[in-house]
Amino acid sequence: MSGKKITVCAPITLPDAETGVAQPPRAIGQARVSSKLRDTRSALRDLYQTGSLRMVFPHGRGDVEAVMVNTSGGITGGDRFEVEATAGAGSQLTITTQAAERAYRALPGQIGQLATHLTVEEGAFLRWLPQETLIFEGSALKRRLVADLHANARFLMVEPLVFGRTAMGETVHAAHLWDRIDLRRDGVPLYVDGLDLGPDIQAQLDRPAVANGGCAMASLVYVAPEAEGHLNPIRDMLPDTAGASLLAENTLVLRIVAADGFQLRKSLVPILDRLTEHTLPRSWRL
DSSP: OOOOOOOOOOOOOEEOTTTOOEEOOOOEEEEEEEEEEETTEEEEEEEEEEETEEEEOOTTOSSEEEEEEETTSSBOTTOEEEEEEEEOTTOEEEEEESSOEEEOBOOTTOOEEEEEEEEEOTTOEEEEEOOOEEEOTTBEEEEEEEEEEOTTOEEEEEEEEEESOGGGTOOOOBOEEEEEEEEEETTEEEEEEEEEEOSBHHHHHTSTTTTTTOOEEEEEEEESTTHHHHHHHHHHHOOTTEEEEEEETTEEEEEEEESSHHHHHHHHHHHHHHHTTSOOOGGGGO
């Protein structure tokens, strides 16, 4: 040891503009990505990224696959993230995440926000396949996903949620989650879903009509001409705590409730394998 004194600097805090009270730093991130058809293959058209949100592109994938990385490590009160993705005419684009997203404890009165806007142009196929969002005790998260689909576009979306890690004995009581999904085809509403949970999420999940004690759930929407052909095979794959139906022409909707994240994946991954023709992003296997 040299005997030199090492000074560790504390995180910089800035005063709030209204209250004058010092606030810890907040994560802000934005990413925009789009694909195009070049000759007979999909290729990256545009990419913009700033702040705590990055996208990486694995090698060896046939179409454009973007893996989102939240460099701040999670979302807490006051954080703001925005994602925009466009599958250009005739192209294919897959969006996933490096790992499960985490909603951490927030200070009173503060909310983390995530806004996503997806566009699927004529003859294109966009797969929105984020891994689980983990909701922890004390968190406050507001999410909004809007997708605009062309009349003959194809679209696959999954949104898995896990409330605490049951293997570690975690339960989620004092937390809030506001979640909105709005899918439109040629401007006409196709699928609208809303979820408001809190302040005692576990008490709500325990209700028979909500999750009957389950601590994990997922919503899936598949829009494609062959959607109806998948309905019965997928129903045969589902546990008793899940259901699938045709919401509209060429639109398959699925919801799963599970005891924990492991059981959710056990049901969900084979279905995603089927609907992606076994091209599920590698990050789902890690």
